Amino acid sequence: DGGMGSEEEDSELHDIAPNSKLQTSNSKLQTPNSLPLPGQLILVTFTRSAVANLKGKICKYLKELSLPTQGFMVYTLHGLALNIATRHPELSKLDLNRLTLVSPNQSNRLIRTCVEQWISANPRTYQRLLEGRQFDGEETERLRRQSVLRTEVLPDLAYTVIHEAKSSGLLPQNLQALHQEAKFRVSEDTEDYEVLSIAAGLYDRYQSLLQQRRFIDYDDMILAALRVLENDRSRQLWQSQIYAVFEDEAQDSSPLQTRLLEILAAHPTERDRPLNLVRVGDPNQAINSTFTPADPSFFREFCERCHIEGRLAEMDQAGRSTHIIIEAANFMLDWVNRRYGKWGDGEMGSKLSPHSLTSSLLPFRPQHIHPVPSDDPQLDANPAPEGYGLEIRFPPDIYQTVDLIGQRVVDLLTQYPEARAAVLVRENRQGRFVAELLRNPEQYHLDVNLSQFGIEVYDVGERDRHSHIPVEILALLQFLDRPHSPDYLKAALQVLVDRRLIPTQDLNALVTLPEQFLYPSPLDPPQSESVLQARRYCAGLLRARLELPQYQLIPFLAMTLQYEQAELATADKLAERIVQQTFGNQSMTAVLEVLGEIVRSERFEGVETDDPEERYIRPRQLTIITMHKAKGLDWDFVFIPFLHEHLIPGQLRVLPQSQFLGDFTLSEVARAQIRASIHGEYPLPDTAAAWERAGQLKTAEEFRLLYVAMTRARRLLWLSAARKAPFSWSKPENLDDRSPCPILHTFVRRFPRSTQ
Template identity: 60%
Template sequence: MPQNSDLSETRTTPEVTATPDNGRESPWERIRRGLRPGQRQMADWQGGSLAVSAVPGAGKSKGMADAAALTIARSQLNHRRQLVVVTFTRSAAANIKVRIRQALETLGLPAYGFNVNTLHGLALNIATQHPEQSGLSLEEATLIAPNQSHRAIAHCVERWIAEHPYRYQQLIEGQSFDGEETERLRRQSVLRTDVLPALAHTVIHESKSSGLLPEDLLALAEASQTRVPDDDYEILAIAVGLYREYQQFLRSRQLIDYDDMILAALRVLREPSTCQIWQERVYAVFEDEAQDSSPLQSQLLELLATDANNRDAPPNLIRVGDPNQAINSTFTPADPIYFRRFCQHCESRGLLATMDRAGRSSPMIIEAANFTLDWVNEHYPRALQGLGTAIVEEALPFRAQHIHPVDPGDPQKGANPAPTGLGLELCAPRDIYATVGAIARRIVELFSHTSEPRSAAILVRENRQGRLIQEIFSNPKAYGLDCELLDRGIPVYDVAANERLSHVPGEILALLNFIDRPHSPQYLKEALRVLVKRQRIQAQDLDRLASRPEQFLYPGPLAPTQSPSELDARGFCTRLLDARIALPIYQLISFIAVELDYNPSELATADKLGERVSRQTARSRSMASILEVLNEIVASESFEGVDADRDTESIYTRSGQVTIVTMHKAKGLDWDYVFIPFLHENTIPGQSWVPPQAQFLGEFTLSEVARAQIRASLHGQKQFYSRRLGDFDPTTAIPSVRESWQQAAALKMAEEYRLLYVAMTRARRLLWMSAAVQAPFTWSKPENLQQQKPCPVFAALAKHFPESVVTVD
């Protein structure tokens, strides 16, 4: 890969004739005419690198899908040379796959020439096709996704303690220690179960996702010893030991994690001949949600997007995202600074597409969101002065990019709908219980005064808030409230309470059981029930059909004549049995998902299920082993479905329903009416804090200090995007422990404000926000009310929009 890519150079392909000779508008023109200016910039792309900064509600998914379809048509892509689309989640992959297929259908083209993957799915595909070069084989290794309590983390902590007794004793003593045995045991427990696992999990994930090997982190730790005078514990040195123990544990148990998949793919692409094979397959890469990408992801995608025959040319790479919606950087390695820099780099060369026309929200909501962006950027530096932290422009919470309503004559229907009520309503109920009562009354009022299909959501900062709301809605009299939601028949869907339930594994198991044993009356009936439930066949007497499977499936000349509904059911069943013969066994789950006409959410869940089954049966891939794994999953109800479908008819955004969901999960969705309660300063922006049980170590946490130091070093790397795996300069500036903790606090504050911005921009017609006068200090004890300050943004909104302030009982 070139060390310096001039993104101003672009590769072009011949134009495809879009207008037929008869003068009528072609499907090509019709698609392009249906796009907004920013979307058209993507659609007109013909090579090179392009950054796309898209505001909330700008239609980036539509723009990306239509641009993909036009690129496939223009460049005549096929099975051998494809467009690769990379998304952040399976849900997004399922959604955009459907959109691209629809656009290709409009163009009269078959649904091929493209591949949609999550990053890890793409990396796994590359790595497993070249096991010798990648060093990865799922037939020999098991994939794990370790969290802080995973046995791999626990093992590396215990091994580190055994190997480093002096450092461990230093941690036990902390800032001060009187030698009392009970306190020693308490501190040991805190270190073993909290502090060291948190440090290990943070550092390992942060390092591996950035391409830092243990030796790279060791070099950084050694450099910090002379340049970080206030680091009495030598935090990065501890981190190196934990990282090494973790890697050794994975090797000894033949385990891999998700970061290993990306590293394995990069090892494959470092081999010139193999890299050329992949680059010849890939015409271009479109990356969605680029603000949430990691350094390693950037390296992988840029390699794939490079032209094998012209490596000095800029990669065929479109990165689409919104730095202002980066809400994962405090608990994942995602770091929006890299996409910001990519945007700046492209902008300096005239290769930045700005999608700032958004049709989702009414103008009043857009104005409130823009005010929030400006207010936070103005006041954020002042807030950091109290922390003693300096601010640079690229570290401001928001990129200076306003949302604008669409232009007159916008091609996409229903843009910028008329507001309901005031459009923006701000209130300060007496307490959190009065807040819930006010929300219920307003929802009843809203749903009662329209015959149009409308949706509503209550967005909460944490699940405990949502749990309380659901409890009050379910039993309002216990809280002294009148709540008519249930009496009016308005359903309430609590995402947190339902997200672990999925019907997909059970349905697929039922059909696979039938495919495996079609002559079993029990399995045939269960399969037919699924088909009736999914409306793939008509409801009928299933017991009669299942009583004689052979006669139903293979009627002889003397068998009774089957009715049209029976013939339809038999045809469906025989197609399933034919697939057992025609398809490889590992493709059956995907085939069944398509045959059941799953929506994008269900398709994504089926893909996830198939990946899990494939991993668990890698050593013995047979129908028996697949059924065994599926039976375990269904019996334990431990499989979590994927929230993939983002259409208005999806389960989260169903009309006539009130959805309770966290702000994080609400990203990518929208509702007519959005309620954001409990906006208090101790929640948004909140503050970084040290758990009381760990304060013996000092007024900071080891994990956040280590994260800040690693990121500061990475931010200082030269030629970061073209940096090859293993090229790491440890001599960049490393902040002190105090500075690192301040940077962690600043990062949290910025992200909390972006999270509020994301929540506000979910609303189409009404945005209702509140900050109760009385609220709990901690939501683990919601009954302990005390006076709480409102979120600074809420107070600023109330001052700037006094006409939106409303009074509630």
């Protein structure tokens, strides 16, 4: 894991000679755009930041060994694929002089367009979706359902299916074939919306739009590289230049990515020779599979094949955490496998071998972390615990939770000024709540003020939110320009909901008749308090549009959205740039055009008020960060609050506005059916079985996410679940009784000193 020394990982070792470092270090390294020379080691990792980190560490170790810092190249997987594809444009059909990599914003617009095209071309299927389980034909409800389908259900289905299918090498016609297989497996009591057929149609139109507009996406890079490697001469050229391939974070690879690396790691002429491939990953840290195509089952199956062939090396020692934290992580792994093995029958569990075929049905791969030996060269390996090392609290409410965290942080960072501490949260809204209370202790009646002790509160999500400022301002300005557009009205209302300025509600019901919502007549039905709040905000924005000069609109919107200091500075910078670019033509049309281009190109940097280097792990700082973003990092003291059962493990929910379709979501059903087909499961699961499987995958991933969060701690792990907490963190003030995550009481029984 790049020297962090915390995770247990598996790798496949294929004929990597003991002196391979010496052999490759004597090669000359060319520029990143050039072909690697014979004997090169290719290292592939997940993100661009990981590339820089990995390269820096390898150079450091080579210098310590007095070896040249040459002979290897580090890529992201898509960067490697793009390098291969652009070297052979005639084979890859990928010419960057004519094609443009589609940005996330452009991709979202393409998906919206393909949804509109699909609706026009498939009126009967669309009508079937509109009717749902039952429909009385009422016009307002029809308009509401249209809004839900056009702006939520179908875009979500398209996004999920396009990425799942393309990353597995499936074409639209393959999905149609799967639909023919699945349509004979529909339960009598479940609605059949022909999900895979709809998905295939959306996917086909998305691909057509990409070609028409000369765009490519990230999956196209992998496909283009594979087209190059289908040519014998080109494949042998690349294989002859590469000595071996190393892949990090292999649990997050898709089948297509794995195929690319296996081709590159093969011998150019002798097909029977083993691959020179090392894949390193930890299936128990697969935390992206419910919202990306990263399916950890592929890496588990890969490990089983390697074990059968005698090519599996298990690295089960970690020096990051103190012994009690390792023991707690191992205990949770066993408990989850016992409780959720075969999803509730309790027959399977930790006694299984990691190499059992049945182990792939478990949430975790049955493998324990072990401390490193006493003579390990790591500095402060498996450090002594702070106190007992594991503390579990059940405060009365979430406000008392934050107060307890503040008091403990002051005690620890006063005693250990160079130590590092973090609060890990499940979602950004929890982080925003913690930061708000700790920065305003008097307002919320906290007993401690961190700033008086020289401790900074650093909310990572707050810094990340600055990149959303142009998008939020654009949404509000588009509404001001065309207030009767249902799409623009909904986008503006969504911004207000996200900023917690108006209550969460079904926005589709508000935007079906914009004029009636904005300017109701005495004959219209009375509006609820939540609708009135939303209307007052919108009316205030429209009044400002009439009364303020153009150049004052963006600062006014920033104040309306209650931006904090750094966000206001970013909004001011944005306003200045727009004034410069619209000099001589300050019309709303010109402003929208410039701002739209800024959002589309994603070339606007927020104002950073401090040094970004090592910003997450500084001493005398309490870092607030999500569990997902914390992966790969560690702190001396880690606090994980708000561990409630409705969040971890939680359950898949169907949003109220979509329940007219049934007790499932189309996107998750399609994802489960596509994955079943990739794993060779026939017949495919029907809608009910696919939805149940999606719920099982979510449960497993939530516990793996908690496992990752727990193993970020070195000396102290602090866990809590308040007795009163909100159901939704969009309304943290609405407290009611909440059950803790089921593992917490189990921890208390196993580690009784943790509550003292």
